[in-house]
Amino acid sequence: MLDSILFYFFGGVAVLSAALMVTRRNAMHSAVFLITTLLATAGIFLQLRAEFLFIAQIILYVGGIMVLFIFVIMLVRLDAPIHQIRFRMQKLVAVLVALALGFEVTVVLLLARKLPGGGLLIQGSAPADKLPPNSEELAKSLFSNYLLPFEIASVLLLVAMVGAVVMAKNRKGTDES
């Protein structure tokens, strides 16, 4: 009862604010609604007892990435470029992409119906206090089963970071010369 109320609340907020994010004209308002979407999704994670995922979403996306988004929006005046750059084909491309995505989703849903259980794996639900603590479980699987992908991802991030520093340095050098 309470679970379904919470689920529909978070889900409704997520969908509604995602729609508002796309339709707002003001970039800052879009950013705010993106934050709301991310928070509502985090709420759904929490409801699934994925506490670590919940807090990772909040710290990384809302506390980190969105702060940088807002920083950029504040520093760059977006009003002028919005009027200057009009990508004429945008609407056509958007419709095509949306159609393709809708087609894919429909096909997946139709095919899944033929699988046993309607394609949904419904396992016996475990009570919340019986679940293993999921931050520990996540750490174990990251550092044992998925060590190589984990390391590759971190090297990739390091490369991106070094690349950003190098690009920033170059820009500074040309400015001074």
Added chain:
Amino acid sequence: MSPATQAVLHFLQTWWVELVSGVVIVAVVPLIAGYVVLVERKLMADMQARLGPMRVGPHGLLQPIADAVKLLIKEDIVPQDADSFIFWFAPVISMVAALTSMGALYFGPDFRVAQDINIGILFVIGVSSLGFLGIILGGWASNSHYSIIGAIRSTAQLVSYETAGGLAIICALLLSGTLRIHAIVDAQSDHHVWFIFLAPVAFFTYLVASIAETNRAPFDLPEAESELVAGYMTEYSGFRWALYFLGEYANMIVVASVATTLFLGGWLRPFPNVHWLNWLDLLPALFIALVGIYCIYRAGKQPVKIQVWFMWAVAFACFAVALIFLVPWIFASLKFAILGLNGAFWFLLKVSAYIYVFMWLRFTLPRYRFDQLMHLGWYILIPLAIVNVFSVGVALLLEAEFGWNRWLALIVTTAFTLAIALFLVRSHDKRVAAASSASAATSDSYAG
């Protein structure tokens, strides 16, 4: 009974502790924040040889309530060109984030709001950092230069110092091996030592980073009065301004609680495992009774009759509280209660001490310049924090794999960290000296 009422009743039966303590936090924290402001003003007055607020109530004790009433009835001004939608709710974000993050804190072994969630400390840090969204959005929505510069500074400061603070927290988490708040304090009790002694560099890093994260002097660049009027809250007035203020002070309490939990042993009394020091458990009752005796002593010196009565009332309240603390010693069957009460006393004492250090620094140190702040963050604090995570990890490895004594391992690695810190500071000084001599040369050439 209809099923709906039954569901509501069931809900209340399961969650009433959480609901009541949540309401208590929302109701009490603003009051505490108000009195923290009063303590700050009194301390500032004391350090500057003044009296501070004296008019409202005895020794200005009712000043926070008068301030709150004043802020509530002040005109609420919204600038014409402001983004009214964001302007309206930005202060709310700041306050709600700070209050929500208190939900996962433990104020004593049994004083808590939420269940013991297994991401406790991350929840507190993550949710309290959301308060910055309120500052940034409020600064942007005001549509004023001072506000937006304050907001931009605030963002830059947050991004720089949250990294160092997070790395400092990782050190304490490495030592405790868990994210649960209760288990972190239990780990300090098992280690027989507070983590501040095992990881002093991490505590120092967290102290500096937490001052920067709460926007307090000497890092209060986002609201530097002499440069930016009031920074991001320049355009705010009345109750919205009060919400920002409340969020700021609630945030201070949150970072102090996190530091207490991680480094200062939470609700543990000093030397929790030394049995011949068990009389320390009587200290809270004794302390409160002494406050009462001091009130009686001061009562004779009050100039106005009502103040004399007030002092007597405070004294008797203190004696009553001291008696409550003593009850479990008289009735042994209530022994379990004393742990909770004493724990809350020690926890609040440590939090107050941490906040006192904040205020002390504020009245002692001059404000940093913005580039100095950034240099301190990126050139010294973050490298130091990274090296410290590495050396605490090495110390734990030496202890676990090579059977070193824990103290020996930690002293060696801390010495290594301090050597690195010295190197960082020296190289930074050299860089600053080179830059200033270069700029002096150019200014000379212009002068000539």
